[in-house]
Amino acid sequence: MTETQYLSPKTIDEAVNLYSKNQGQSKILAGGTDLLVQIRSGVLSPETIIDIKNIKEISEIKNNGxxxxxxxxxxxxxxxxxxxxxxxxxxxxxxxxxxxxxxxxxxxxxxxxxxxxxxxxxxxxxxxxxxxxxxxxxxxxxxxxxxxxxxxxxxxxxxxxxxxxxxxxxxPTKEQGSADAYLRMIPRTEMDIAVVGCAVNITMDEDTCINARVALGAVAPTAVLVNEAAKLLIGTKLDNDVIEKAAKCCEDACNPINDKRGTIFYRKRVSGVLFKRALKIAVERAKR
Amino acid sequence: MNEMSNKWIGKNTIRPDGAEKVTGRAEYAADTTMPGMLWGKILRSPYPHATIKSIDTKKAESLPGVHAVATHDDSVDFPLDTPVILGIQDMRWMARNVLAKEKVLFHGHPIAAVAAKTEEIAQKACELIEVDYEVHDWAIEINDAIKDDAPILHDFIKFDGKPSNIAGTLEHKKGDIDKGFEEADVIIEKDFETAAVHQGYLENHACLVSVAPDDKTVIWSSSQGQFMVRAMTSFITGIPQSNIRAIPAEIGGGFGGKTIVYLEPVAAILSKKSGRPVKMMMTREEVMRASGPTSASKSTVKIGATKDGKIIAAKGVFYLQAGAFPGSPIRGAAGCCLAPYDIPNAHTLGYDVVSNRSKVAAYRAPGAPIGAYAVECVLDEIAESLNICPLEFRLKNAAKEGTKAVHGPTYPKMGYVETLEAALKNPHYKLPLKKCQGRGVASGFWFNAGGESCAQVNITEDGNVAVTTGHPDIGGSRASIANITAELLGIDINRVSVTIGDTASIGFSNLTGGSRVLFASALVVTESTKQVIDILKDRAAKIWNIDKEAIDWENGVAKPAGDNAGKFKPLTLAEIADQATPTGGPIGAGHQVNTVGAEGGFATHICDVEVDVELGIARILKYTAIQDVGKAIHPAYVEGQLQGGVVQGIGWALNEEYIYNDKGKLDNPGFLDYRIPVCSDLPMIDTVIVEVPNPKHPQGVRGVGEVPIVPPLAAIANAIYNAVGKRFYSLPMSPPKVLEGLEQK
CATH class of the missing domain: 3.30.465.10 (Uridine Diphospho-n-acetylenolpyruvylglucosamine Reductase; domain 3)
Structure with a gap:
């Protein structure tokens, strides 16, 4: 049976030192909800696990105002x-x-x-x-x-x-009149993995959008920041045709695959739909 | 028996296994251990189809910690040309499914097994076994398996005189189908497909087997039949049944999937070779890859009706996947699909198709949901084209007492019409619907079953009652048997305890399946209890020194039948038990019989869905399951069975499917990507219990567990059509499929 070394440093310097000493053979453990599953299923078998939860900076919430x-x-x-x-x-x-x-x-x-x-x-x-x-x-x-x-x-x-x-x-410091929202599509209602995810962070000045960031998940090898969609929104009153064009940008930003969780067609189409729905929620929150 | 006077039958008594289960005391197969126990692991095929040229186990055997390695050569040989039938299984296939012989036939097919000191060593040793394969092309889907140049799984299977993957057919005929269609005013014919779905039991397969040096064998395992486990293990190992004691553990779900063996014979072989007890547990991935799902299917259904709404002809052709070995549930598809209807001209035909997938196992009303899905969807289209309410349409064509069913029997009194009337009357059927919401209905049938059962009813020395039956309890049979025994004896329910005996403590009892257990065990328990009452009267007669005929048994006491019999203070069960020794000895009776008289069950379901048309997601809003159960002995358990069947049907209809990759390997062997419904996907499933007693059963029992999974597939498909105006002919109706379909509309 293989043995695994468990280390629990108390400072960042200590952690960095341990991690760099065991390069390639060690894995960082935070919550472990992915790592432990991967170890159990045999995907990973690290010699050393470095638990970083006991390091103050890594486990604290600081409100900077x-x-x-x-x-x-x-x-x-x-x-x-x-x-x-x-x-x-x-x-x-x-x-x-x-x-x-x-x-x-x-x-x-x-x-x-x-x-x-x-x-x-x-x-x-x-x-x-x-x-x-x-x-x-x-x-x-x-x-x-x-x-x-x-x-x-x-x-x-x-x-x-x-x-x-x-x-x-x-x-970052929160802009006046800004809010964010995230939506994902899963076939079930919980305990599932995103087929498409979309986040919108928007800043409104009255009815005008003055800043926006749009990001998509599960539609490409990495999560995607969709600058083109954001650019279309900024400076507009978010009329329907603007939203539709931005939704099309989201579809175009996708570079998905056909797999057991969804098709290329489906992921593209749903990116646009989730964008519109997340945008609506973010705008409502921003105006609150 | 007078309904109103029932004290225990029909009451929701506390389930006898409840406290043990919620406090963690209940013993499942995986909880068992023995001193000196080894762990067994299985080497599985990395290919979907290959000939095994050689297996070299030397390296594995020499790994420290390894005690035994087993291959097919260690098991009894079943020549391919000689069928050895056990129930609905053939030991030729069973033995080769447990450990592959000539060929591996699916990715994950067991090839060899190792027993070692730890699971890790056993796993490592499996990796050291060297197998030389000759890899073949493979066929996963039905269409690939039945095409002319398909790779042939079994050379000796012939169809139309040629080697084929069609392993068998089954058909039912009634009337003149051609003439029927000629007389029809409306004819609708459609093709359907369903995906393979797994039973999804919570508890993975597990067992502990100990073979002593004198071959005396003890098996603890999770199964739907300890006698099935005993028999199959005996066949495959050659150990006589009399030397095997199979102990049924509590079971964490089976749904048909635990009616065959996977691990027990292998563990027995390893135990015999190593001289140590051997424990084996599958992982969820192994369960998904190598234990039975039910068939995927393709089918064509054609139905003709007259313009006044009478079905005059129906034809159904069903291809069902069997997996690696023959034996798909074509009888359920071809036999049940038209059973609810009185149709003069009909023809149903099923094809059993082998392909390079894991061998299918029974799953709740095996085959019936596949047949009903196609038929009930076409009926919905005919009702629509004739502009008749789909329930009224079914009512007009409903089979009733005296109808000759397409699958053969002439029905006695039965309750299909009552389920339709209850559906029409149900407030659910009239609730208003909003945009993108729709309502669908469908009906379904399952045969139910009888078969061998044994029971022993003993009066304990303190005057209580111990009942032993031989069927694992997967649906409330212990609670129901307790209700019946208490009712017949006229005593408090808490004085009755019901135990599932092991194979050495009760006579042969067929496995738990087909919705047979309460039907059959109630019969033998009733007969045993009647005999016990007879003995009790006899003992009272001895105590009072009067004739037995002058004694009545009423409300748990023996009393003189009338004034002429003499004046005696009634004797309680406890008082008679106290006098058991001087009056003749222990009091008890057993009965064993091949039970007959099982009668079918019918259901009608109403389902409301809401479709998110932008995302293609169908969500179940409201669901009502109406079923004739004959008699609900324990209504809460009956309701649970109805709800459970519906939920599994919802999963089948909407998201569950076996997905294979281009290497012929299952791509979703876990509950993340094999999507059974979670609680938040479901509304409360409403139930309406209809009771038209089975005239051939003392309590009127028909059977409950299978019927509720039959209607949901079509009820949901019909509801989605009603919501969005688009019909889907392929399951699952998963979001990508629905969205694509809606765009093509």
Whole structure:
């Protein structure tokens, strides 16, 4: 029987040191809701598991004021749910994170784990991208700060270096009149994996859209930031024809595959539909 | 028996297995252990179709911790040209399904097995077994398996004189079908497809088997029949049945899927070779890849009716996948599909098609949902074209007492019409619907079944009652038997306990399946209890020194039949039990018989759906299942059976399907991508229990569990059409399929 070493560092420096020392043979454990499943099913058999949940910065929620938050990579969905301020400012990010798994999984599943697992269908990733959040990563050669949309490299692959650990996310100051929303399509009503996910973060000045970010999940090898759709929306009163054109942009931004979860045709069509529905929810929230 | 005076029959008594289950005490197969126990694992085929040229187990055998390796050579040989029938199975196929012999016939087909100190070592040893294959082309789907140049799975199977993957046919004929269609004013003919779906039981297959040096064998396992386990293990290992004691564990769902063996004979072979007890547990992935789903199908149904709404001719052709070995449930499709109707001219024909998939196993009313789906959808189209209410249309053509069914029998008193009348009267049928919402109805039938059953009813020394039967309880049979026994004896339900005996403690009882158990075991328990009452009267007679004929048994006591018999204080069960030894000894009686008189069950379902037309998602809004159950001995269990059947039908209709990749390998062997419904997908399933007692049964029991999965496929398809104006002829009606269909409208 293979033996696995479990390490639980208390500081970032310690974690970075352990991780870089065991490069290639170690895996980072946050909530473990993906990692432990992969180990059990035999997909992975790491020699060392480095549990980062006991590191303060990685497990804390910091409110920097005016919608700016710093959220530790391993903060669970259930803990973030209990933070009323975050819920008020970033309902779209929270609803995306809260869609991952069951109630039990929510006690562990985290934004950082969802991002680093790098599934194209990860629910919280499009919402993080739409929010404009950035990721702080640290390795033996220092810290970096990257926009979330630059983290994914392909299914199961990230642009983090072999010795870098994701520490936390910085959420930007919330613009006046802005709100976000996330929707996903699943064949069932819960306990399922996104066939398409769409996040919209929008800023309204009265009836005019003055800023927007749109992101899609599960329709390409990585989550997609759809700048073309956002550009169409900005400066308009979000008339139907504008929305339809932006929805078409979403369909065109898809680069999906036919697989057991959906067809190319279906994923493209649903991207546009979810965009329209998420936009409507975000606009309603922004005007509230 | 007077309905109104029933004290226990028809009451929702507390289920006898409840406390043990909710407190974790109930023992399932996976809970069992023995000192010195080894773990068994199975090596499975990486190819969907290949000839096994050689198997080299030397490396696996020499791995430290490995105690035994088994292949087909360690089992009894069943020559291909000699059928060995056991129930509805043929041991030629069963033995080759348990451990492949000449060929592997599906991805995941067991080839060899290892018993080792740990599961990990056993798994590792499996990987060290070297198999030399000659890989062949394969056929997964029916159309690929029946085309002219299809790869042939079994050379000895011939159809029309040529090697073929069509392993058999079955047909029913009545009247003159051609003449019937000539007289029809409206004829509708459509093609349908359904996907293979798995029973989806929560508990994976598991067993622990101990073969002692003298071949005395004990099996703990999860199955729907301990006697089936005993017999099949005996056949495959050569150990006589008298040396095997099969103990039925509590069972975490079966739905037909546990009516055959996968692990027990293998564990027995490994145990015999190693001299140690061997435990085996499948993973969910193994369950999905290698245990029976039910058939995928393709079918064509043509029905003709006169303009006044009388069905005059019907034809159905059904191709059902059997998987790797012959034996798909064509009888359920071709036999049940027209059973609810009085049709003068009819012809149904089923084809049994083998292909490179796991061998199918029974699944709740095997085959019947496939047949009913096609027929009930076409009936909906005919009713629409004639502008008749679909329920009135069915009522006009409903089979009743005296109707000669297409599948053969002439019906005695039965309750199909009553289910239709109840549906018409049900407030659900008149509820208003909004845009994108629709309502569908469909009916269904299942044969139900009798067969061998044994029971023993013993009076304990303290005057209580211990009943033993021989069928694993998967649908409430223990609670129902307790109700019946308490009723007949006139005693409190808490004084009756019901146990499922192992193969050494009760006589041969056929497996739990076909909705037969309560029908059959109620018959033998009733007879045994009557004998016990007779003995009790005899003992009272001895105590009072009067004639037995002068004694009545009433409300749990023996009392003089009248004043002439003498004046005696009534004797309770406890008082008679207390005097058992001086009056003749232990009190008890058993009965064993091949039960006959099972009669079919009919149901009519009403389903409302709402379709999200932009996403292609159909959601069930409201569902009412109406069924003639004969007599509901324990109504809460009956309701649970109806709801469970409907929910499995909903999964079948909307999302469940076996998806194969281009390597002939199942692509969704788990509950993430094989989508059974979750609670939030479902409304509360409403039930209406209709009781038209089976005239051939002492309590009027018909059978409950299978019928409710028969109508949902068509009821949902018809509801979706009603909601969006587009008919779908292929299951599952999953979101991509529905959206694409709506765009093509």
């Amino acid at each position: 005016e919608g700016s938050f710093t959220i530790g990579a391993a903060v669970s969905g259930a803990s973030l749910e209990e933070n009323e301020e975050f819920k008020d400012y970033w309902p779209g990010v929270l609803e995306a994170l809260r869609l991952i798994g069951s109630e039990q999984i929510q006690g562990r599943a985290s934004l950082g784990g969802n991002l680093c697992n790098a599934s194209p269908a990860g629910d919280s990733v499009p919402a993080l991208i739409a929010s404009g959040a950035t990721a702080n990563v640290q390795g033996p050669n220092g810290k970096r700060n990257l926009p979330v949309e630059e983290i994914h490299a392909g299914p199961g692959k990230t642009n983090l270096k072999n010795d870098e650990i994701l520490i936390n996310f910085d959420f």
